[in-house]
Amino acid sequence: MSDSLTANLDFEKNIIEVEDRIKHLQQLGNNDNLNFDSEITRLQTKLERLLKSTYSKLTPWQKTQVARHPDRPHTIDYINGLITDFTMLSGDRAFADDNALIGGIGRFCGQSIVVMGQEKGHDLDTRMKHNFGMAKPEGYRKAQRLMDLADRFNLPVLTFVDTSGAFPGVDAEERGQAQAIASSIERCLNLKVPMISTVIGEGGSGGAIAIATANRILMLEHAIYSVISPEGCASILWRSPDKVKEATEALHLTAQDLRKFGIIDEIIAEPIGGAHRNHAETINHAKEVILRHLQELLSFSGEELKKKRTEKFMKMGRKFAKSE
Amino acid sequence: MNWISEFVRPKIKKTSAKEVSDNLWTKCPECGQMLFNKELEKDYFICSFCGHHLRLPVETRFKMLFDNSRYRLINLPKVQDDPLNFKDTKRYIDRLRTYRRSSHNDDALSVAVGNIDSIRTVIGALDFGFMGGSMGIAVGEGIAKACDFAAKTSAPLVLITASGGARMQEGMLSLVQMARTTAAINAFKESGLPYISIMTDPTTGGVSASFAMLGDINIAEQGSIIGFAGARVIEQTIRETLPEHFQKAEYLRDHGMIDIVINRMNMRETLARILKLLIAKTN
Numbered sequence: 316m317s318d319s320l321t322a323n324l325d326f327e328k329n330i331i332e333v334e335d336r337i338k339h340l341q342q343l344g345n346n347d348n349l350n351f352d353s354e355i356t357r358l359q360t361k362l363e364r365l366l367k368s369t370y371s372k373l374t375p376w377q378k379t380q381v382a383r384h385p386d387r388p389h390t391i392d393y394i395n396g397l398i399t400d401f402t403m404l405s406g407d408r409a410f411a412d413d414n415a416l417i418g419g420i421g422r423f424c425g426q427s428i429v430v431m432g433q434e435k436g437h438d439l440d441t442r443m444k445h446n447f448g449m450a451k452p453e454g455y456r457k458a459q460r461l462m463d464l465a466d467r468f469n470l471p472v473l474t475f476v477d478t479s480g481a482f483p484g485v486d487a488e489e490r491g492q493a494q495a496i497a498s499s500i501e502r503c504l505n506l507k508v509p510m511i512s513t514v515i516g517e518g519g520s521g522g523a524i525a526i527a528t529a530n531r532i533l534m535l536e537h538a539i540y541s542v543i544s545p546e547g548c549a550s551i552l553w554r555s556p557d558k559v560k561e562a563t564e565a566l567h568l569t570a571q572d573l574r575k576f577g578i579i580d581e582i583i584a585e586p587i588g589g590a591h592r593n594h595a596e597t598i599n600h601a602k603e604v605i606l607r608h609l610q611e612l613l614s615f616s617g618e619e620l621k622k623k624r625t626e627k628f629m630k631m632g633r634k635f636a637k638s639e
Numbered sequence: 640m641n642w643i644s645e646f647v648r649p650k651i652k653k654t655s656a657k658e659v660s661d662n663l664w665t666k667c668p669e670c671g672q673m674l675f676n677k678e679l680e681k682d683y684f685i686c687s688f689c690g691h692h693l694r695l696p697v698e699t700r701f702k703m704l705f706d707n708s709r710y711r712l713i714n715l716p717k718v719q720d721d722p723l724n725f726k727d728t729k730r731y732i733d734r735l736r737t738y739r740r741s742s743h744n745d746d747a748l749s750v751a752v753g754n755i756d757s758i759r760t761v762i763g764a765l766d767f768g769f770m771g772g773s774m775g776i777a778v779g780e781g782i783a784k785a786c787d788f789a790a791k792t793s794a795p796l797v798l799i800t801a802s803g804g805a806r807m808q809e810g811m812l813s814l815v816q817m818a819r820t821t822a823a824i825n826a827f828k829e830s831g832l833p834y835i836s837i838m839t840d841p842t843t844g845g846v847s848a849s850f851a852m853l854g855d856i857n858i859a860e861q862g863s864i865i866g867f868a869g870a871r872v873i874e875q876t877i878r879e880t881l882p883e884h885f886q887k888a889e890y891l892r893d894h895g896m897i898d899i900v901i902n903r904m905n906m907r908e909t910l911a912r913i914l915k916l917l918i919a920k921t922n
């Protein structure tokens with residue numbers, strides 16, 4: 316993932332400086348058989364301290380930047396890391412194949428499953444191919460088609476959510492973006508198999524919930540999930556894009572806030588310094604948590620799973636409802 | 640149509656300020672003609688010059704649709720205000736108070752029960768004048784209540800939308816109302832009763848992408864803007880001008896998303912006919 320396009324995160328300036336010095340010393344050591352071990356160790360200790368202190372108190376806006384970091388593990392990385400025998404399935408059987416939302420069948424810890432998620436891409440070519448993870452109606456109809464398959468063969472559904480939102484475009488509107496999202500939510504609710512959704516980066520509004528109306532909703536530690544992008548919120552409510560940090564605070568879009576509000580079920584810990592620093596460890600944490608939830612859900616019947624999922628969403632916000 | 644004669648001037652003024660030049664006249668937002676308010680009310684808030692359907696108060700809507708303009712409002716559950724303690728340039732709680740004062744309603748949704756050509760029907764309607772008809776916890780709770788009440792009393796359900804989408808000021812608690820209202824509609828549909836969705840100007844965002852698009856029959860008022868993304872956002876994304884009639888009710892019908900585009904004048908008769916066809920299957 317060396318060909319990422321965006322610059323380093325502004326608040327990581329000191330961290331990256333130390334990381335670069337360590338890399339530099341390691342290279343010098345390799346080339347000239349010199350030994351900088353003690354200095355490298357000192358710097359590594361310093362680095363760890365810096366990472367810990369920075370990442371333990373990220374602001375909501377910094378989390379938003381981390382959640383969007385181009386080097387974060389994306390849906391494809393989770394599929395490669397967690398799913399064996401993955402077999403990609405394409406198309407909505409009506410109009411097109413949407414690469415913004417990819418999916419298929421495979422095995423998760425031995426269990427056959429249906430897996431899907433938005434893929435943002437990691438360089439210019441793949442970003443274009445995947446339309447930056449912004450699905451069109453055919454993407455949400457592919458999701459529904461994959462859920463039909465899951466129901467037919469009694470396969471649990473795992474989704475990975477990572478999108479700034481559904482694609483806003485003329486073609487998407489004329490093919491019924493609103494209808495596609497609405498019916499995808501409905502399809503999720505009618506599933507008679509376990510469904511677990513994990514917000515791995517950005518959970519952007521309707522385009523996210525379309526594949527996240529699940530029995531369990533998990534979120535990476537520094538992921539965000541929001542009704543509107545902080546930028547959109549700032550420009551509508553503050554009428555000023557400069558107020559993006561204020562909007563980010565006000566929206567309560569962090570995993571920690573959403574756990575408090577009962578929107579999500581569990582937070583998946585990220586390695587020190589964020590998921591983009593250690594894919595393997597991140598994906599392994601995700602695996603443990605997803606597996607535990609899946610094992611719990613597998614003990615319920617299809618009808619129970621559907622009922623529980625409906626009740627879960629019918630309750631949301633109700634703990635804030637006063638009695639009639 | 641004797642129910643028109645009992646047409647009462649709505650107590651609630653919901654037309655937005657800029658559409659009203661003074662107490663007597665309203666400017667048509669489409670053709671710019673000045674319309675005499677008393678005449679406008681008589682014409683169901685349809686412009687007599689160009690036929691444009693202006694937004695109308697929910698109370699007027701109910702009076703137009705129910706037999707003899709008679710209906711009973713259903714009490715909707717109270718919810719906790721402002722769960723996020725949200726503040727932009729103004730506190731959300733203060734905005735809420737302002738809208739409550741001007742609308743005499745707790746939130747954007749009203750639900751009523753009455754007869755449409757003798758068929759007992761539950762109608763829920765969103766008021767665009769109340770924070771753009773946006774959907775937060777209160778609207779979600781109200782839709783759930785409407786679904787539950789209609790199913791329990793074996794009444795068909797009509798939901799009339801006018802909404803910019805989810806209510807940002809309630810953050811994710813508003814986004815999940817998309818799933819919640821869909822779940823409520825889902826449960827209602829299991830009763831075997833019809834759910835008719837009537838989309839009016841405008842119906843966008845989280846409302847169009849949840850319960851509004853899931854009607855057994857989807858109806859739209861002519862000329863209404865209906866879509867997912869806002870036209871401005873789309874223009875900024877694709878950087879071209881949008882096609883003519885883009886996101887208009889007729890455009891959605893032509894692209895297969897809407898069953899019937901309707902003139903407001905015909906709404907009551909059309910609803911009555913459809914409900915009878917779906918419920919009173921033999922006559």
Ligand SMILES: [Zn+2]
Nearest residue numbers: 667670686689
């Ligand atoms: Zn006019």
